[in-house]
Amino acid sequence: MSEVKKIKKGLDIKLAGKAEKVLEKADRSETYAIKPSNFPGLTPKLKVKVDAEVKAGDSLFFDKYCPEINFASPVSGKVIAVNRGERRKILEVVIQADAEIQYQEFKKADPNVLSREEIKEELLKSGLWAFVRQRPYDVIAKPEDTPKAIFVSAFDTAPLAADIDFLLESEAAAFQAGLDALAKLTDGKLYLNTNPNLNQSKTFSGAKNVEIRQFTGVHPAGNVGVQIHHISPMNKGEVAWVIRPQEVVFIGRLFTKGIYDVSRKIALCGSEVKTPCYFETILGASVRNILKGKLKDDEKIRVISGNVLTGEQISEDGFLNFYDSQITVIPEGDKFEFLGWALPGLQKFSMSKTFFSWLTPNKEYRLDANLHGEHRAFVMTGEYDKVLPMDVLPQQLVKSIMIEDIDQMEQLGIYEVAPEDLALCEFVCTSKINVQDLVRKGIDLMIKEMS
């Protein structure tokens, strides 16, 4: 076993409402949706019309510039709406689910005997390709590339993150089949990055066909981008692929069962949930039935698909995002606070020790979505460095993005970062700068310039 890499820079934000490892039943969701906005940089082309009948695994839309990449329906049923926004941009393709899911049939085969091309073809056809993402740029991988390596992070250190051991309980066989398929896709190694303190299950320690690396430490230790940086940093011209363990299971199911089965466990967590726990659901599900009767209602709330750092706000009858394994519910906090900046602040969380809450380091906080201040120009320095465990100068990188200096962005490491890696920079920023938006903007600019 290799040595353990300890990530020291970063910040664990202790929030109230961690999900108990209990699987609760919720009423089945009736509607499901796939949102093109979950895939940065994608231009979707619809393949189905309203009222069409689809099976689970049938393509709903595809990538205009790479038509092999399909985005499949998670369930069988009827397309009931294609919701569009400004300039007819597709926002959601909504499906009314059948009572019993009908699956489109795909080839059932042992990935170990299939060739690389056959595996790629199966993944593309079934819509599972959308789960394979690449660095640089944090977008869906290009099928024609051969990555230098594939990275899977087996743990999540984000606030209130789902326990991946628990998510993959009883999925060991499918997980291994998925790994076998992925290992075929690269000439390099398939890395499985585990955390000895969080990953106790045999699913990971017993995984074959992979190179296991160990990481411990504070968030963002679980971010695959940070792990890549410490294993084999991204240089210009290189491509690596990343995928999450839950999604490796989907790939495994395709080869073992021959179907597009994207049912998954999710964590319902956050301070505004009565009893935070796990639920069995299917990707893209409407969260209405999951949330029904589970929320405290003493205050205005915010429902987030994903975690509090990188997730997206959804409405109480919105849909689970494509890549997310958790729903977080926190107070909205859209209220004024009298002399809030001057109070001792025992209930406030800050990386700095400017609030007296630092006296209680193990307290779990109930944080809301208030900005706690106004947007300002950069004043403080060195804050970002404390929460980015990479040899990247985050503040200088963000400034180079602000002035859209392509050369400088490239030199300062835009290929190594994804917005999620700098999410903590955004959290700690005294000037409340939207770092993640800026990083995505920089990445979009790079894609445009480099193509």
Place this chain on the structure above:
Amino acid sequence: MKALRKFLDKKKPLFQKGGKFAKLQSSFEAFETFLFVPNITSHTGTHIKDAIDLKRTMSIVVMALIPALLFGIYNTGYQHFLSVGELANTDFLDICVYGLIKILPIIVVSYVVGLGIEFAFAQMRGHQVNEGFLVSGMLIPLIMPVEAPLWMVAVSTAFAVVIGKEVFGGTGMNIWNPALVARAFFFFAYPSKMSGESVWIAEKADSFSGATPLAHAANLVDVKGDAAVTLYQQHLSNVWDMFVGFIPGSIGETSTIAILIGAVILIATGIGSWKIIVSVFAGGYVMGMLFNLIGGNAYMELIPAWQHLIMGGFAFGAVFMATDPVSGAQTARGKYIYGFLIGFLAVLIRVLNAGFPEAMMLSILLMNTFAPLIDHYVVQGNIKRRLKRVKVSA
């Protein structure tokens, strides 16, 4: 507080676009956000944010300055009564009241002039009023001589805010520390009011010497042998007074103890960079050591290296001026270099150039100028490491 909030909500439309006082929007918002942390929530990116904001940050710095201010008030009274020979007959309270009467007007002038200009600029540009001057407005009085005429303080402050900050685009954009720009302007425009013996002690008795330790130390250059030792013994050997602060000097700079309390607050809260503070002291000490080793004149030989750190504005500059994040170096490695050179140059200028006994100000302004260059090389280092990696793997 609900009543106050209601009142503000009612008046707010008047100050918004189309309202009667729309031109005063920035000012209204400055007061509103001072009273209430706004209800804005995050809509993109992270949903939760660190509770810190610029108001909190700046108020912590002002708090860290309070020990130096309080001591400055006491010392102003102390030096006055000492010079007129009444110290033994005056009680503590009278000393403080005297100091307060002297210093309060300077603080008021600094804040009124500075904030006035800040509000005017924010209004003109349609920006929000920035919190930066809350600190500058306190720093400026603390680095002025107590006998500074108020109109000169006003002119210096105005110069600092306009030329030192607003022409660059406001807080976060300036290249020099605004408070030091004010002092530098004062120093060069009205030199007679910021040097010599008469300006450091309020209403000093004529017979009493009001020279600062730095002025005495500068005299060491011209004397030799026993005379130098006598001079040292007479004026510079009471290091305890220097450390505690019972010496003439700018209002807030004399007490190293009070400044160190501020340093502890800044470092503990994480607002001030310990990297800069420590390396400024290290730089000063190293230069002092070099002078001790090389020798050459009495100043270099007789003043121990550590004594440089408690004389004049060295400690104050290290803790409150060099640490300004906007005008200082921004990279972690750059901060060490930047700090070290400030301390190093301050002692160098102080000893070699009798014309500028107060070298800390010049040294910090000089390094403010060079901070972007230092950062440039640190950033290039990072870029080179990245390029090297490509070559290794290729």
